[in-house]
Amino acid sequence: MFGIHDLALFIISGLLLNITPGQDVAYIVSRSAGHGWKIGIVAALGVGTGCFVHVFSAALGLSAILATSATAFTVVKFIGAGYLVWVGLAMWRRAGSGQQKISVNCRASLRKVYTQGFLTNALNPKVALFFLAFLPQFVMTEAPSKPLAFLILGILFTFNAVLINLIWAWVGARAASFFQGGGKYVGWIKRSAGTLFIALGVRLACTKSV
Template identity: 55%
Template sequence: MFGIHDLTLFIVSGLLLNIMPGPDSLLIMTRSATQGWRAGVVTALGIGAGTMVHVLAAAIGLSALLATSAAAFNVVKWVGAAYIVWCGIGMLRAKLKNADAPAQAPATPPRLPYRRIFAQGFLTNVLNPKVALFFLAFVPQFIDADAPNKALAFIVLGCIFNFNGMLWCNGLAVFTAFASARLQVKPSVALWLNRVTGGLFLLLGARLALAERT
């Protein structure tokens, strides 16, 4: 159908790729642990929206531009790296709210509005040119050379990949929030988790800045 082959292999491979730890998983776990499952789910939705941008861009050929143009790749790479580093610095600078308040008002990590959480998940994904190149390299392997509409087949496979990814990401958000509640993570621990993730984001931003096209 649609010129797609080995769909089961594609689904299994996609699930395994989604399970691999990366900046998306780190961001989801941090938001769920510090702000609850809803924040984690909103982060996942932002990541899913960013993934669909890559899918559609690859389907209409924009990702091919990143693969062939060093200038275009570098522009997206540096913007993405700068944004990830900016997010990391924000996490590192986070402080407990109500730290100077009376004892009956416990200090808690700062809570971000959902629209900002969604935007953070979206931008960390959509500004990563490696994701675009991944779709360009991975998805066509499951499309027949003589498929009548390769762009449609690409979009169908991209939607399947993203749907499976959303199942994993939302499950990770709920599980992390549940585990955090069960373990009764203290606000100070949640704050340091936020800061550790911020440090990892700095490293990921530096890694993205040094990335080369493959």
């Protein structure tokens, strides 16, 4: 249907790939552990929305530009790396604030968490290349509309990713609940997450175009 084959294998492969921790999971877990499961949900939805950028790019063939243009890949790579480092440094700066309740200006705070999750995924060129390499394996050569097949697979992959990320958010919140270190513990969560994001940003900056 729609020129797609081996759909069950695609779903299983996608779930296994989404279970593997990466920078998206690191962001979701850090937010959930530091501020609770509801904030983790917002972070997961932001990441999922960012994933749609790559889905539509793959369907429209824009991801091919990143795969073939070293300049385009380098520009997006350094923007994404710089953003990750900036998020990491921001977490370190706020590490001393303790268990920060998102109550004052709640709507703006939730929007910030959502936006950061969106950018964490959308500015990662490796995700775009992943979709370009992974999705075509499940699209028939005689598919009546390859962009439509790409779009359907991408939406399905993203839906499964959001479900997995919601579980990661729950795991982060539950893990934090086992420790009762108050503000000191939350401060260490922020420092650890900040260090991880800085490391991920450096690693992304060192990534070579394929």
